Amino acid sequence: MAQFEKANSLHEWLDQRLAIDTLERVLAKEYWIPKNINFLWAMGMVLAFTFGILLVSGIFLLMYYQPNVNLAFDSVNYTIMREVEFGWLWRHVHAVAASVVFLIIYIHMFTGIYYGSYKKGREMIWISGMLLFVTFSAEAFSGYMLPWGQMSYWAGMVITNLFSIGSLELNGLVEWIRGDYVPGQAFLDRFFMLHVLLLPLAILGLIGLHFGALRIPHVNNQDGEEIDFEAEAAKYKAGNKKEAKVIAFKPDFLSKDMFVLSVFLIFFFYLVFWHYSFAMDPINFDPADPMKTPPHIYPEWYFLWSYEILRPFPKDPGLVAFGIAQVIFFLIPFLDRSPNVAPASRRGKFNIWFWVMLVDVIVLTVMGKLPPEGIFSTIGLVATVVFFALWISLPFITKNEKAV
Amino acid sequence: MKELKILAVVVFFTLLTYWGVEPYAHSVMHKHVESKDFKYEDLKPLKKRGDAKRGAETFVNAGCTGCHGVQAANMPAPMDPISAAASFGVNPPDLSNAGALYDEKFLAALIKNPAHALKVEHKFTEGKQHPMPGFYGVGGDIEQEVADIVAYLKSISKNIEEITPKMAFEDACGRCHAVHYEKWTQIGEKPKFKHKKDELLFDAKVLDYQDYLTKYMGKLPPDLSMYIRSRGEHYISTFMEDPQALLPGTSMPRVGVNEEAAEKVIEYLQDSGDLKRDERDSVGVIVMFYLFVFAFLAYLWKQSIWKELH
Numbered sequence: 255m256a257q258f259e260k261a262n263s264l265h266e267w268l269d270q271r272l273a274i275d276t277l278e279r280v281l282a283k284e285y286w287i288p289k290n291i292n293f294l295w296a297m298g299m300v301l302a303f304t305f306g307i308l309l310v311s312g313i314f315l316l317m318y319y320q321p322n323v324n325l326a327f328d329s330v331n332y333t334i335m336r337e338v339e340f341g342w343l344w345r346h347v348h349a350v351a352a353s354v355v356f357l358i359i360y361i362h363m364f365t366g367i368y369y370g371s372y373k374k375g376r377e378m379i380w381i382s383g384m385l386l387f388v389t390f391s392a393e394a395f396s397g398y399m400l401p402w403g404q405m406s407y408w409a410g411m412v413i414t415n416l417f418s419i420g421s422l423e424l425n426g427l428v429e430w431i432r433g434d435y436v437p438g439q440a441f442l443d444r445f446f447m448l449h450v451l452l453l454p455l456a457i458l459g460l461i462g463l464h465f466g467a468l469r470i471p472h473v474n475n476q477d478g479e480e481i482d483f484e485a486e487a488a489k490y491k492a493g494n495k496k497e498a499k500v501i502a503f504k505p506d507f508l509s510k511d512m513f514v515l516s517v518f519l520i521f522f523f524y525l526v527f528w529h530y531s532f533a534m535d536p537i538n539f540d541p542a543d544p545m546k547t548p549p550h551i552y553p554e555w556y557f558l559w560s561y562e563i564l565r566p567f568p569k570d571p572g573l574v575a576f577g578i579a580q581v582i583f584f585l586i587p588f589l590d591r592s593p594n595v596a597p598a599s600r601r602g603k604f605n606i607w608f609w610v611m612l613v614d615v616i617v618l619t620v621m622g623k624l625p626p627e628g629i630f631s632t633i634g635l636v637a638t639v640v641f642f643a644l645w646i647s648l649p650f651i652t653k654n655e656k657a658v
Numbered sequence: 659m660k661e662l663k664i665l666a667v668v669v670f671f672t673l674l675t676y677w678g679v680e681p682y683a684h685s686v687m688h689k690h691v692e693s694k695d696f697k698y699e700d701l702k703p704l705k706k707r708g709d710a711k712r713g714a715e716t717f718v719n720a721g722c723t724g725c726h727g728v729q730a731a732n733m734p735a736p737m738d739p740i741s742a743a744a745s746f747g748v749n750p751p752d753l754s755n756a757g758a759l760y761d762e763k764f765l766a767a768l769i770k771n772p773a774h775a776l777k778v779e780h781k782f783t784e785g786k787q788h789p790m791p792g793f794y795g796v797g798g799d800i801e802q803e804v805a806d807i808v809a810y811l812k813s814i815s816k817n818i819e820e821i822t823p824k825m826a827f828e829d830a831c832g833r834c835h836a837v838h839y840e841k842w843t844q845i846g847e848k849p850k851f852k853h854k855k856d857e858l859l860f861d862a863k864v865l866d867y868q869d870y871l872t873k874y875m876g877k878l879p880p881d882l883s884m885y886i887r888s889r890g891e892h893y894i895s896t897f898m899e900d901p902q903a904l905l906p907g908t909s910m911p912r913v914g915v916n917e918e919a920a921e922k923v924i925e926y927l928q929d930s931g932d933l934k935r936d937e938r939d940s941v942g943v944i945v946m947f948y949l950f951v952f953a954f955l956a957y958l959w960k961q962s963i964w965k966e967l968h
Contacts, residue, residue, distance in 0.1 A: 289967060292661050294668075331884055332839055335934070342934040343941065361668060495966050509956075509963040516953035523949060527942030532680050539888035539931070550687050555679045616671065620678030624686055 747874025
């Protein structure tokens with residue numbers, strides 16, 4: 255057993271037992287971040303904070319929510335929205351945060367793609383991030399079931415139907431997932447469990463992995479410059495902060511994060527109080543009715559691009575395309591064959607690839623919401639073909655890229 | 659400066675996506691009907707000046723009280739709601755405040771030809787009759803007689819200012835639509851019962867009424883508790899004004915309310931489905947104030963730290 259001397263303060267007492275000074279030094283004060291970054295580098299912090307908002311608001315909602323097909327709708331819309339003090343606030347915060355978190359995830363992802371932050375040792379950052387994206391998607395979908403409105407019910411029906419895998423007709427699998435022939439009590443119970451326990455646990459673990467994956471390759475910077483972190487850190491510690499190419503996580507990076515976060519929160523709470531409809535579909539304020547299919551069934555906006563990839567094809571090819579679209583972003587570190595870590599603007603053809611991909615995903619998103627008729631179907635089909643053409647072309651256009 | 663340019667790019671693509679999936683997509687998916695300000699221009703204006711006193715006599719002579727109660731004039735409803743629904747499909751309204759809630763052109767047209775004024779003629783073809791018979795006059799000038807009845811209804815009615823949102827809703831919508839968040843059923847507000855048996859008896863009456871109503875309307879008119887969130891103010895308002903414009907062929911009749919009454923109905927539905935709207939606004943202002951102070955302090959902190967770094 256180690257020797258313990260009498261501590262002179264609570265801080266010292268804790269430090270003797272938990273090494274809090276060392277922890278702070280390793281995790282914050284001497285955790286080095288490149289100086290050459292812009293506000294997009296704060297999206298990680300914004301995401302972590304938004305996840306915190308979701309967690310806290312979710313805990314409050316959990317105290318009144320009833321996972322029962324007869325009570326769920328009213329427990330949300332009557333009990334939480336009318337009876338519970340500030341219940342409406344937690345509900346709007348939770349719903350808007352669930353939507354906005356995806357906006358930030360997409361910004362975070364496209365930032366990573368633009369600056370090539372998935373290459374040369376940063377592959378695991380990208381992959382763990384994509385795992386987070388998938389887990390967040392499952393979390394969002396399971397949460398969407400809980401108010402048991404018309405969209406909950408019918409989106410649940412449509413999405414679980416996908417698991418019959420087209421002509422394979424794996425109806426047994428669909429029933430196994432639902433726990434019933436159609437979405438019902440068993441279905442609601444298991445999605446409730448997934449939403450409040452299993453998936454949040456997975457997310458917490460993956461966030462740990464994602465942060466851990468950053469430590470060895472370090473955070474990328476605006477020019478993709480390879481930085482000798484030890485040499486630069488030495489400059490910083492010697493007091494030569496102006497010349498050092500690195501900054502400390504605390505307080506340097508944190509101070510910038512907090513400012514970006516504060517701007518984000520202004521935007522976020524503006525949505526919560528005055529512009530929330532985009533995050534709470536009107537149709538879901540009709541209670542679930544198995545006898546009445548809504549005229550338009552569509553997922554939340556953040557799933558629309560992949561939903562649209564499903565739609566223009568016949569059943570089986572559509573499912574294959576959908577399946578590929580779900581995982582293809584995982585592969586970008588391996589499909590991008592160029593050794594350049596640089597912003598897309600300096601990478602010639604890849605620059606075009608990036609902007610076409612961004613616009614294409616937005617076009618798919620919009621078409622995914624519109625009814626699949628006439629010109630919208632055609633545009634959706636073209637955008638889907640472009641989506642796959644881009645992925646197929648990626649290795650070829652990056653293979654002979656000039657070194658920058 | 660460079661950061662602002664990057665921000666502009668991010669904001670641009672975010673707004674583009676938002677515009678596509680929200681305003682644009684919804685404009686394609688949902689038919690938009692402009693309000694006609696509850697003018698009912700398809701109906702003819704009254705040609706004669708009505709006389710309330712003569713109207714009171716005509717009202718009784720025309721047989722209105724055979725089906726309608728007028729509490730304001732101490733005339734109780736001739737039947738309880740369940741028996742009335744058994745006979746007519748729906749409980750005929752008490753007419754105490756009809757003069758304040760409904761447009762006078764609409765009332766006059768309704769008296770003469772209910773199915774036409776209510777825009778439900780498509781339901782009463784092949785010999786089927788609207789449960790309310792049209793008024794063919796009691797011997798004099800029919801235009802004058804109708805104007806007299808309308809004048810009478812106006813004379814006994816409360817002023818529109820005295821009518822609460824709840825009264826407006828119950829009169830205009832509440833005999834077909836329940837609002838269980840406000841404890842409203844088609845036969846009245848559900849009281850608190852001491853004994854379970856009394857509650858079950860009340861519920862059974864509601865179910866009986868709903869059965870008759872379902873038979874009459876084709877399906878049970880929906881509970882409107884959350885309609886302010888599921889349909890929105892504009893949809894409800896224009897739907898009340900002319901259901902056929904938004905849902906051709908629907909069995910819901912035109913309600914005929916005037917603009918003030920429509921606003922009261924909307925307010926009632928807001929109280930049901932969006933009760934905390936005022937609190938939302940006031941809390942919102944406080945939170946925004948806090949966040950602007952927070953952002954300002956965060957900016958100062960950032961500047962003080964980064965001035966040593968550049």
